[in-house]
Amino acid sequence: MTIAKSEELFKRAQQSIPGGVNSPVRAFKSVGGTPLFIKRAKGAYLYDADDNRYIEYINSWGPMILGHAYQPVIDAICSKAMDSTSFGAPTELETQVAELIREMVPNVDLIRMVSSGTEACMSAIRLARGFTKRNKIIKFEGCYHGHADSFLVKAGSGLATFNIQTVPGVTAGVANDTLNASYNNLDQVQELVNTNKNEIAAIIIEPVAGNMGCILPEPGFLEGLRRICDDENIVFIFDEVMTGFRIAKGGAQEKFHIDADLVTYGKVIGGGLPVGAFGGKRKIMEHISPLGNVYQAGTLSGNPLAMIAGYTMLNELNSNPGIYDELEEKTSYLEENMSAVLAGKGIRHRINRLGSMISLHFSDHNIVDFDSASRADIPLFNRFFHHMLDNGIYLPPSAYESWFLSNALSYEDLDATIEVIKTFSV
Numbered sequence: 001m002t003i004a005k006s007e008e009l010f011k012r013a014q015q016s017i018p019g020g021v022n023s024p025v026r027a028f029k030s031v032g033g034t035p036l037f038i039k040r041a042k043g044a045y046l047y048d049a050d051d052n053r054y055i056e057y058i059n060s061w062g063p064m065i066l067g068h069a070y071q072p073v074i075d076a077i078c079s080k081a082m083d084s085t086s087f088g089a090p091t092e093l094e095t096q097v098a099e100l101i102r103e104m105v106p107n108v109d110l111i112r113m114v115s116s117g118t119e120a121c122m123s124a125i126r127l128a129r130g131f132t133k134r135n136k137i138i139k140f141e142g143c144y145h146g147h148a149d150s151f152l153v154k155a156g157s158g159l160a161t162f163n164i165q166t167v168p169g170v171t172a173g174v175a176n177d178t179l180n181a182s183y184n185n186l187d188q189v190q191e192l193v194n195t196n197k198n199e200i201a202a203i204i205i206e207p208v209a210g211n212m213g214c215i216l217p218e219p220g221f222l223e224g225l226r227r228i229c230d231d232e233n234i235v236f237i238f239d240e241v242m243t244g245f246r247i248a249k250g251g252a253q254e255k256f257h258i259d260a261d262l263v264t265y266g267k268v269i270g271g272g273l274p275v276g277a278f279g280g281k282r283k284i285m286e287h288i289s290p291l292g293n294v295y296q297a298g299t300l301s302g303n304p305l306a307m308i309a310g311y312t313m314l315n316e317l318n319s320n321p322g323i324y325d326e327l328e329e330k331t332s333y334l335e336e337n338m339s340a341v342l343a344g345k346g347i348r349h350r351i352n353r354l355g356s357m358i359s360l361h362f363s364d365h366n367i368v369d370f371d372s373a374s375r376a377d378i379p380l381f382n383r384f385f386h387h388m389l390d391n392g393i394y395l396p397p398s399a400y401e402s403w404f405l406s407n408a409l410s411y412e413d414l415d416a417t418i419e420v421i422k423t424f425s426v
């Protein structure tokens with residue numbers, strides 16, 4: 001297949017946009033080659049500038065859980081746009097979205113809309129710091145919570161992809177207040193808490209990590225963090241920007257039966273439009289301005305188009321919970337068949353999965369944290385990525401990302417994907 005138009009568009013884009021992209025992970029920098037410029041998408045398929053069709057496993061990094069251009073969402077956006085696109089004033093629709101999220105996630109007392117997952121996570125740790133009057137946070141190496149300064153210390157996603165350990169522009173003062181532990185290592189967390197007694201405001205975690213590939217919490221890990229937070233009066237923050245409304249209607253809190261103190265959202269709750277949110281226990285959320293003095297604001301927070309897209313998407317998920325069973329079955333089918341094909345070829349690999357989040361690692365050791373993820377055969381993944389892309393299968397362009405399935409994928413699409421894997425050779 002030719003990608004001449006994408007190559008031409010990429011050259012042109014680099015004249016006006018840093019690296020030709022508006023977000024680094026899109027640049028194909030780690031896998032090499034030219035990023036595809038996408039013209040349109042429908043259901044499970046993307047069409048690039050050269051009109052090549054791809055079966056899609058990125059889904060805008062999570063939002064498109066029902067597939068691209070999902071008609072009820074499109075219709076809702078078009079209709080709402082006729083009433084103007086932004087007011088900068090409260091609307092009933094924002095309350096409807098908040099009420100629907102509280103129905104789907106019962107332990108969220110109050111929730112504030114923002115315009116990205118970064119904003120949601122940045123606001124949540126500011127709130128935790130304001131509430132506890134402490135400065136430090138604990139995050140986990142390889143987890144990514146957006147590009148706010150405090151998070152750009154041993155982060156995942158594009159920073160792992162490009163092996164960026166410290167980011168110029170993040171001051172030592174900010175970095176010193178960010179402590180890192182290894183994912184699934186409770187002893188390290190306990191050690192950090194003991195040596196920073198009464199200084200830790202929050203522990204923030206991706207309850208299923210999706211930014212170093214997909215990495216699951218080992219039994220007892222999240223429960224242990226909950227216990228440490230209870231013992232030490234630390235705010236426990238679930239970053240559910242990826243997992244929220246994806247791995248279950250109630251996200252990871254429902255899946256693992258654990259109540260976080262604060263939870264952040266993004267991606268699915270915007271239906272593909274820019275939305276993030278943070279919410280949780282009333283006693284903490286009441287410190288947010290205008291109720292309290294922890295200031296947080298946004299011109300386009302609760303934007304009507306973003307709200308109607310998210311409200312329509314969440315309503316579909318809330319009223320059709322069978323969607324989660326369908327996604328579970330489809331992703332399990334992909335996992336089992338992909339593993340059988342690779343094993344049949346004698347290719348050592350590990351597949352991590354929870355619900356419709358899945359990642360493939362070329363490794364003969366289990367992938368349980370950033371260190372084990374980074375010791376997998378990354379160059380082999382990059383070759384696998386291009387083999388799949390050249391044959392019409394669009395995977396995330398990095399071994400340090402989770403794949404996301406949409407419910408628009410059919411078993412024919414999954415079988416076609418497996419057929420392409422069968423033609424892969426090391």
Ligand code: KE4
Nearest residue numbers: 023061116117118144145146157241242266
């Ligand atoms: P945004 O600011 O990109 O909306 O959300 C930041 C964020 C926060 N928390 C988690 C768990 C996330 O995965 C993200 C963003 N995810 C990346 C994909 N790994 C977005 C893709 C990109 O950076 O272009």
